[in-house]
Amino acid sequence: MLGITPQTINTWISRNTFNAELIYAKCEGVSANWLLTGCGSMINEQEREVNASLQVQEKFPLKTDNLVDLQRIPLYNLEATAGLVSLFNDVDAIPISYISLPDLPACDGAVYVRGDSMYPLLKSGDIVLYKQVHDMQYGIFWGEMYLISANVDGDEFVTIKYIHKSERENCVKLVSHNQHHEPKDIPISMIRALALVKASVRYNTIR
Structure with a gap:
């Protein structure tokens, strides 16, 4: 069915x-x-x-999550904040809106999805709600979905990927849901900002 x-x-x-x-x-x-x-x-x-008109597409719960009855989660425009690193470092960042959904794990913020690396699980234009990871060495849950900012040749590369263990020392493997994107190993030192994706929201109608 x-x-x-x-x-x-x-x-x-x-x-x-x-x-x-x-x-x-x-x-x-x-x-x-x-x-x-x-x-x-x-x-x-x-x-x-x-x-x-508005559906909660999917929640990504962990057994350690503590659900919050109703949060007012700030929605940010990554382009306006000059990237994920700037957003996480700017305590005075101004959200463009707020999202309230019942029984979500604690979230720090939300951003719009860009790109198709997680298609069809996530589509461009969806919203992901995240919890920032401060300890990149020990704070990663292997196999979970993350919002990642990596330093690539001096530029900030922001993407959403599953993070798996890598066979290469001091590296992680970035894996897409979209099978057209090949997995890629990168040094942990290249990751400048990291957030665990807790949930996603998708609009099915324009109005």
Whole structure:
């Protein structure tokens, strides 16, 4: 019914998550609360109408996450802040808007997705909500999705990738969800800023 492969199911199981957008699209009227918690009514017509205009695409929970009932998460324009490093270093950075979603892990901010390295899991124009990583040596959860800023020939390269262990010493392997992008090993010293992607949001209609 969902039109997905066994490999996709295995990925959901291994990451303890699922593509909520796909479930909502295929199972019209299913309550998000029932889907995520098993509580309440399975069918919720009012919620289906709300989700038609704005959906929480997917959450990426860790077992160590502490959920917050409702946060006011700042949404930033990376181009206006001159990159991820500048954004993280500027305590007075001005957000362009705020996002409030229930029962999310603690997040520091949100930015728009650019590029197709994580397609179709993430599309250009989606919003990712992140938690900054301060300890790059010991603070990485292998296999999780990260917002990364790397120094490449003196320029800042910002991308979203899975981070895997590398066979090369003092390096990490950056892996895309898009199979057209080859994995790449880079020295940890090239990473200038790092944030764990906690959730994503996708607009399905213009208005």
